[in-house]
Amino acid sequence: MSLIEIINSIPPVSVFFIGALIMLFVPSRARAITVLACSLLVLAMLPFLQDGSLVKLGFLNFELVPFAVDRLSVAFAYVFCLIAFFGGVYAFHLKDRGQQVAAMIYAGGSLGAIFAGDLFSLFIFWEIMLAGSAYLIWARKTPEAAGAGMRYIIVHLAGGSFLLAGIIWHLVETGSLEFGLLEGAPSYLILIGFLVNAAVPPLHAWLPDAYPQSTVTGSVFLSAFTTKVAVYALIRGFAGLEILVWAGAIMAVYGVTYAFLENDIRKILSHHIVSQVGFMVAAIGIGSALSVNGAVAHAFTNILNKGLLFMGTGAILYSTGKSKLNELGGLLKQTPYVFAFYMVGAVSISGFPLFCGFVSKGMVTYSAETAHYVPAFLMLNLASVGTFLSVGLKLPYYTWFGKQPQAEAVKPVPVGMYVGMALTALSCVVFGVFPGLLGNLLPYDASYQPYTLVHFWETLSIILFSGLMFWVLIGWIKPKPGITLDFDWFYRRPATLAYKVFVRFPSAVFTSAGDMMGATVSKISEIAANPIGFGIWHFKNIFSKVKKEPSPECEPSEFDPHRYRSSLGMMVLAVMAGFVFVALLTWLA
Amino acid sequence: MKKKLVIVGVLLAMFVLADSLFHLTHGEGWWAQIPAFFAFLGFVGGLLIFFLAKIVISALLHRNEDYYESDRNNQ
Numbered sequence: 176m177s178l179i180e181i182i183n184s185i186p187p188v189s190v191f192f193i194g195a196l197i198m199l200f201v202p203s204r205a206r207a208i209t210v211l212a213c214s215l216l217v218l219a220m221l222p223f224l225q226d227g228s229l230v231k232l233g234f235l236n237f238e239l240v241p242f243a244v245d246r247l248s249v250a251f252a253y254v255f256c257l258i259a260f261f262g263g264v265y266a267f268h269l270k271d272r273g274q275q276v277a278a279m280i281y282a283g284g285s286l287g288a289i290f291a292g293d294l295f296s297l298f299i300f301w302e303i304m305l306a307g308s309a310y311l312i313w314a315r316k317t318p319e320a321a322g323a324g325m326r327y328i329i330v331h332l333a334g335g336s337f338l339l340a341g342i343i344w345h346l347v348e349t350g351s352l353e354f355g356l357l358e359g360a361p362s363y364l365i366l367i368g369f370l371v372n373a374a375v376p377p378l379h380a381w382l383p384d385a386y387p388q389s390t391v392t393g394s395v396f397l398s399a400f401t402t403k404v405a406v407y408a409l410i411r412g413f414a415g416l417e418i419l420v421w422a423g424a425i426m427a428v429y430g431v432t433y434a435f436l437e438n439d440i441r442k443i444l445s446h447h448i449v450s451q452v453g454f455m456v457a458a459i460g461i462g463s464a465l466s467v468n469g470a471v472a473h474a475f476t477n478i479l480n481k482g483l484l485f486m487g488t489g490a491i492l493y494s495t496g497k498s499k500l501n502e503l504g505g506l507l508k509q510t511p512y513v514f515a516f517y518m519v520g521a522v523s524i525s526g527f528p529l530f531c532g533f534v535s536k537g538m539v540t541y542s543a544e545t546a547h548y549v550p551a552f553l554m555l556n557l558a559s560v561g562t563f564l565s566v567g568l569k570l571p572y573y574t575w576f577g578k579q580p581q582a583e584a585v586k587p588v589p590v591g592m593y594v595g596m597a598l599t600a601l602s603c604v605v606f607g608v609f610p611g612l613l614g615n616l617l618p619y620d621a622s623y624q625p626y627t628l629v630h631f632w633e634t635l636s637i638i639l640f641s642g643l644m645f646w647v648l649i650g651w652i653k654p655k656p657g658i659t660l661d662f663d664w665f666y667r668r669p670a671t672l673a674y675k676v677f678v679r680f681p682s683a684v685f686t687s688a689g690d691m692m693g694a695t696v697s698k699i700s701e702i703a704a705n706p707i708g709f710g711i712w713h714f715k716n717i718f719s720k721v722k723k724e725p726s727p728e729c730e731p732s733e734f735d736p737h738r739y740r741s742s743l744g745m746m747v748l749a750v751m752a753g754f755v756f757v758a759l760l761t762w763l764a
Numbered sequence: 765m766k767k768k769l770v771i772v773g774v775l776l777a778m779f780v781l782a783d784s785l786f787h788l789t790h791g792e793g794w795w796a797q798i799p800a801f802f803a804f805l806g807f808v809g810g811l812l813i814f815f816l817a818k819i820v821i822s823a824l825l826h827r828n829e830d831y832y833e834s835d836r837n838n839q
Contacts, residue, residue, distance in 0.1 A: 435817040560809040632788040634800045640806030647768045660825040
């Protein structure tokens, strides 16, 4: 067996899972190194993977394919390994075993999902990802994170149930678990499962709810995997489904509008993920070779750009403990490098020339234009305007400028975080300057030339004039504290009502019933302890309007025979009276 | 504010002129016929997002920070 054959028979997910297992037993520095080693090892294996390699596994009566290689999977695998490596460097200072292992399981599950050759294997990895990602939210250990993590799990379990139901139905109808283009009624259930993970409105609210609550390093991983695995699944199962064009265009504008409104820096970026995934979903819906390449390219560059942005905002949260724009400002002097790295991500995601966002965004909008989806083309360009306004201008302006320079000292950012940001920033530039590197990874044959005069002119016009608009209206754009209601209202608000109806109301009924029983029992015991005394006291109180005498005391703890004398006398009197009464009757008769 | 708008107007005019002279906007749709279409899109689109976000959505859906927590705390 040659080395290449060996490589082609080892699923990358197993490398990550073995790494996670090792990490359970080694000290913190070794754990951080394991993350890096596993990502580099898989990255080194990827060029040797051959199209069509399979690993089969018997399960019950089915033959599952947990590992199948094609160009689409490999393209996603490259960027997943890159971000796992960069994220690992960024999180090098971390000592929390749980978080490190969870991140590893999450990244491994994502790699498993994109190499899964059948629907059932996909589902298994899909749920493994959920477990890893939920831990990264809970690991923040705040009450908000606990609530958001629980909502995250519930929404994803619901999505997963749709997916599984669809897969079983599909299996019953077609007798096959093969994961190719899906059609027919069962495919709609599967589609719902995918759309939940891709955060397509109105199924998106889990994302801006949960991601901002996660840990500083966890958010870098979260921003990369869940939505992009869903994009991969949509490409494989639903490329060319027209409704996705409109869903994508709407979500691109929707996400960016909410991002523009937000006050919390990590929430801005989370809403903006929705917008960027909209570009990919729209491109998948168009379904041409160029547009699907565009979706893959945009997922690729977006993982790097968004990872970098989350690293920058995470560094701000780490060093200041704050993430609200109305509390931040004037931080340029304390965190100049964080600002510089953040801006690389911001201009890249806004599509500046020489950065990777320019290449991939151009592919998507160009494919929409050539496929004559005019409204979608315009909406995607509108989303580009909003991207620059919210992520490129508003967020950095009110974080690093916007106020007098702050004198307060901030917690120093670990070197690993700087190196992680620097590497990610470098990759954003490399893939922008050498678009061929990215082009070679794309799965389908379609030529696209990003560096044309027309594309330059378009980008320059959009960026310059949206920047001018920000400059003109800067007085009105000031961030204000508070939240903006989103679709999660529909389950969070009824949840409060359900809590009232099913928890608080029964609990109130039980409490009052308990109180009533307690009061009755104590009254009965009071009467039973001294029935005559109680009777006399009660009798007196009926006739005297003012209750002067306190209730008679219960039986003293020591036995006192005199206490019962009166009642005994009464009994003798009653018996004697009975005799007299009988004697009287006899005499009369 | 007025000064800023004048600057934007002048720049926009320059873009329209440049586009009319050199035909830099290409495309298959009707927008390609409008000189400096993407400059208009940048400015007007920005205003549209500002309007949607700050005026419409903010007015209807903006709530206090503790909107969801307040119910729990009132028990």
